[in-house]
Amino acid sequence: MLTDYWVITQLLIQVSTLLIGLGAVYYGVRIIAGWDEVAVSEKQLQLERQTYLVSSVVRFALLFQLFSLILFMVTVNIHIPPLIKGAMCAQGVLSVNEYGYPLLYLKVLAVFLYVLFLSMNYLDDREPTYPLTPLKYWLIPPIAIILLVELLLMYLFFAGITPDIITTCCSVAFSDWGDDTTVWTLSEEWIDYLLWVFGGLYITILLLNARKGIAPYWTLLIGVGYVVIAILLLKLHFVKYIYGLPSHLCLYDIFLSQYHYVGFGLFLSYYILLSLLIFKNCLYLKEGTLRYSYSRLKTRIDYFIYILTSLIILIPMLYWILWEGKL
The missing domain is CATH 1.20.120 (Four Helix Bundle (Hemerythrin (Met), subunit A))
Incomplete structure (x- = not known):
């Protein structure tokens, strides 16, 4: 090769x-x-x-x-x-x-x-x-x-x-x-539990991002958990609604053209969200040594965090709603 x-x-x-x-x-x-x-x-x-x-x-x-x-x-x-x-x-x-x-x-x-x-x-x-x-x-x-x-x-x-x-x-x-298998599943009860955690983390990120005076590293920590749960649920639950096949839980086909490259959109959202949270923490930790004002940039970052956090949960949920939760 x-x-x-x-x-x-x-x-x-x-x-x-x-x-x-x-x-x-x-x-x-x-x-x-x-x-x-x-x-x-x-x-x-x-x-x-x-x-x-x-x-x-x-x-x-x-x-x-x-x-x-x-x-x-x-x-x-x-x-x-x-x-x-x-x-x-x-x-x-x-x-x-x-x-x-x-x-x-x-x-x-x-x-x-x-x-x-x-x-x-x-x-x-x-x-x-x-x-x-x-x-x-x-x-x-x-x-x-x-x-x-x-x-x-x-x-x-x-x-x-x-x-x-x-x-x-x-x-x-x-x-x-x-x-040796790399494929595993969870029971429906655990999937329901993770869905509630997923929604709870989504609301928590939005609230923390809206509150002023809260150290952004809390948002980063919760954001990491949010993305991990999002990938886990995508792998074990949402992909079957993207494919329209209840037995197909492969995470890689969502990057193919027949599924409109939705995988690239989702994972790009994960990366950009965490990257913005990392950047926001850099601003917070080094603000005392910086002379330039970044207030307008911070506002834009907050807006993008709202948008990306929402896209991460809305895109797979729309597939789920389209199939009415059943296949």
């Missing part, structure tokens, strides 16, 4: 991003060691020029990593399945070897570290004294480590895919209840 042009593209993106990350680590260590925001020396001026260049390069590299996650999903969910016997979607492709799911989980979770850096970089670039520069550069070494691990997992995963492999997909996974 290493000769496939989709795979080669992703490996090149990963290698390029890793090289940028390693270069950023080198310059980041120098910047952290010599940074003095109150100094007016030539050395400080050179460091400020370096940090502007390095931050810009890292910003674009991390944006490419966000694009890489989408490209990876399209590759394992659409491009590769026709090439592997027994695979119909990413469920079968990721199960080809032991590196598939760790790679997916790492790519999914790493996005939030990238978002944290991009949020701090955005705030730092708008300030005349760059007050967040030393702090944001402490994030680059762990980012570089993640990029290296991700490259290794990606290489091992794609290298382990050969045309003679026969894998199992939904038709086998949903009837196989051995210890």
